[in-house]
Amino acid sequence: MEITLLGTGAPAGLPRPDCSCAVCATALGPDARAATAVLVDDALLLDLTPGAAFAAARAGHSLGGVRQVLLSHPHDGPAVEVPAGLPQPGRVPDGRELALLTGHRVRAVAMDAGGTGYAVTGPEGQRLLYLPPGAAPAGLEQATAQSYDMVLADVVGRPDALARLRAVGSAGPTTDVVAVHLDHDVPAGPELRRRLAVAGARAVPDGTTLVVGAYEEVPDVPRRTLVLGGARSGKSVEAERRLETFPDVLYVATGGTRAGDTEWAARVAAHRERRPGSWRTAETTDLVPLLAEDGPPVLIDCLSLWLTDAMDAVGAWDDAEWAGGGEKLLRERVRELTDAVRATRRTVVAVSNEVGSGIVPATPSGRRYRDELGRVNTAFANECEQVVLVVAGQAVVLRG
Numbered sequence: 001m002e003i004t005l006l007g008t009g010a011p012a013g014l015p016r017p018d019c020s021c022a023v024c025a026t027a028l029g030p031d032a033r034a035a036t037a038v039l040v041d042d043a044l045l046l047d048l049t050p051g052a053a054f055a056a057a058r059a060g061h062s063l064g065g066v067r068q069v070l071l072s073h074p075h076d077g078p079a080v081e082v083p084a085g086l087p088q089p090g091r092v093p094d095g096r097e098l099a100l101l102t103g104h105r106v107r108a109v110a111m112d113a114g115g116t117g118y119a120v121t122g123p124e125g126q127r128l129l130y131l132p133p134g135a136a137p138a139g140l141e142q143a144t145a146q147s148y149d150m151v152l153a154d155v156v157g158r159p160d161a162l163a164r165l166r167a168v169g170s171a172g173p174t175t176d177v178v179a180v181h182l183d184h185d186v187p188a189g190p191e192l193r194r195r196l197a198v199a200g201a202r203a204v205p206d207g208t209t210l211v212v213g214a215y216e217e218v219p220d221v222p223r224r225t226l227v228l229g230g231a232r233s234g235k236s237v238e239a240e241r242r243l244e245t246f247p248d249v250l251y252v253a254t255g256g257t258r259a260g261d262t263e264w265a266a267r268v269a270a271h272r273e274r275r276p277g278s279w280r281t282a283e284t285t286d287l288v289p290l291l292a293e294d295g296p297p298v299l300i301d302c303l304s305l306w307l308t309d310a311m312d313a314v315g316a317w318d319d320a321e322w323a324g325g326g327e328k329l330l331r332e333r334v335r336e337l338t339d340a341v342r343a344t345r346r347t348v349v350a351v352s353n354e355v356g357s358g359i360v361p362a363t364p365s366g367r368r369y370r371d372e373l374g375r376v377n378t379a380f381a382n383e384c385e386q387v388v389l390v391v392a393g394q395a396v397v398l399r400g
Contacts, residue, residue, distance in 0.1 A: 001104075001122030001212040003040050003150070006055035008206055009033030010183035011076065011133060023184035030205040031188035036180040038130060038152060043102040045069045045086070046118060046130050053083045059207040068100055072132035073115035091116050111135035119148070126212040128152070129170070133181035136161030140168045147172035149213040155179040155201045156186055159244040160276060162199065167247035167278075174215040177201035194397065198222065198386075199245040222386040222400055223347050228354040228377060229390035236301055238390050239351045246347070248296040249279045252287065254305040285309040291340040291348065303352035307369070307376050310334075316372070317365045334376055341383040352377050354389060 007013075014033040015024030027033070035049040039056060042065045049055075056063050069082075069089040082088065092098060092108035094116065099105050103123030108116050115132030122128070127146065131137070131153040151171055153161050156179060165171035179192075179201050186192045196202055197219040204210070225242060229235030243249045282290070285306050290298060300306075314329040315321030341348065356374055361367045381387045386400030 001041055001120075001124065001126040001128065002209055003038055003128065003152075003212060004056070004059050004061050004209045005152075005178075005180070005204060005206060006037040006039055006052055006059065007034030007049055008036055008180045008182055008203065010181050011035050011073070012183075014182055014184060014188070016184060019184065021184055023187050027184070027188045031192075033182055033206055036133070036152075038180075039063070039066070040104065040120060040128070041102065041122065043067050044100065044104055044106065044120065046120075047072050048080055048082065048086070048089045049075075050080055055207065059209065061209075067102060068098065068106070070106065070118060071116075072118065072130065073135070092118070110138045112138040122212065126150075128212050129165075131158075131161060134158060136164055137170075140164055140170065147175050149174075149215070150176045150178065150210070152178050152180045154181040155196060155199060155245065156182060156192075159199065159241075162201070162245040163247045163276065163278070166245070173200075174218060176210070176212075176215050176218050178210070179203045191395075194395070195241065198225075198242045201245070221347065222384075224341060224344070224384040225349045225386045225388065225400075226377070226381045226384045227349065227351050227388050227390060227395075228381075228398075229351075230354055230357075233390045234393035235351050235353075235390040237393075238388065238395050239299055239301065239349045242349050243297050243299055243347075244276060246297050247278055249276070250290070250296055250298050251279050251281045252290060252298055252300045253281060253283045254285045254287075254300065254302060254309065255283075288336055288340045291344040291346065293346070295346055297347035297349070300348065300350040303350055303376055303380060304373060306337075307373055311369065311372065316368060319364065322368070330372065334379055337376075338379045338383050341380060350380060350384075352380070 013035050015027045036047060037049040037052050038046040039061060042061055045066045048069050053063050063083060063086055066086055069087055071089050071091050094108050094110040097105060097107040105121045107119045109119055111117055113135040115135045117131045117137060120128040127148045129148045129151045133154050134157055136158050147170055155162055177200060179196050186195055192203055200219055200221045202219055227235050227239045310330060310333045314326040316326045316330055356370050361370055387398040389396045389398055
């Protein structure tokens with residue numbers, strides 16, 4: 001089964017008409033996208049959009065053989081003219097299945113927002129799932145026997161849709177996840193590709209033809225990642241974004257509750273509100289046993305507070321205790337942590353502060369903490385496939 005993406009953009013396209021944002025201003029050439037429409041084996045058209053016939057011709061295809069046109073979502077704006085020879089577009093009631101003379105079977109999948117998803121099975125058994133913009137599947141059954149070969153979804157706008165599919169086995173390691181309905185939420189080009197790749201997804205230009213079931217282009221998700229950044233740089237948001245398409249993430253908060261500190265409580269609440277409801281939280285600095293266990297992905301926020309606790313435990317703030325064995329004990333703790341990162345089978349994303357580039361701390365203990373955090377970051381980074389530095393909300397890939 002082959003599909004041709006006549007468009008990959010949001011319903012309004014990219015750039016949006018009359019939008020002056022930076023993303024729309026730079027969405028040129030291959031980064032410009034018409035509204036999403038999918039041609040399946042030249043026989044089935046999912047979503048009829050303006051200029052579909054011309055888009056098909058540019059891609060070397062024709063709509064002359066299309067036997068069914070299905071709409072996935074309400075189309076706002078002026079009515080789209082149906083090209084001569086095409087059947088009248090329609091939508092299939094949730095749960096109903098169509099059998100086409102071409103051998104394709106199409107089942108309508110219920111969504112949690114306006115629209116209809118379509119599960120298409122090709123004549124040779126390949127399975128494709130197409131989701132409308134801004135929607136995720138509703139009422140998925142657990143333990144799906146077979147994952148889809150390809151998923152076309154609004155990965156940027158609804159990352160939880162992919163998480164739901166992964167939770168029940170509808171999307172697996174070999175599922176080719178292609179982002180569609182792309183809008184101006186993420187800068188086009190390298191940044192879009194970077195964000196999708198860490199979620200195990202990708203984007204392709206309009207007019208691309210793909211073979212359903214060929215998974216060689218599926219990006220490998222890095223198993224261990226360190227996200228560095230200064231205060232309020234956006235490093236925690238970057239770390240959370242990397243795992244929002246995965247279910248059952250364990251969020252490890254190393255800072256504790258700090259009873260009576262209202263400012264700290266507000267910070268914790270802001271972090272919790274950003275996280276998906278399916279994530280679990282563990283408040284601990286005992287990271288080695290967690291990394292030794294099998295389980296879902298782990299997000300550690302952050303190593304800076306882990307180091308504070310470790311330095312408290314070894315008496316690192318007192319010069320005499322530090323010289324009398326505290327330094328050696330801290331080195332052992334850091335080595336235990338990095339050994340655990342090296343051996344872990346879990347997907348790990350860790351956050352840490354990048355310090356030492358600004359004002360030199362005024363106290364010996366402050367300078368000691370700065371130096372030790374630099375050493376921890378270096379040791380942890382050495383065990384990671386990917387290391388990212390976040391500056392002013394922009395992620396700079398240092399490794400991977």
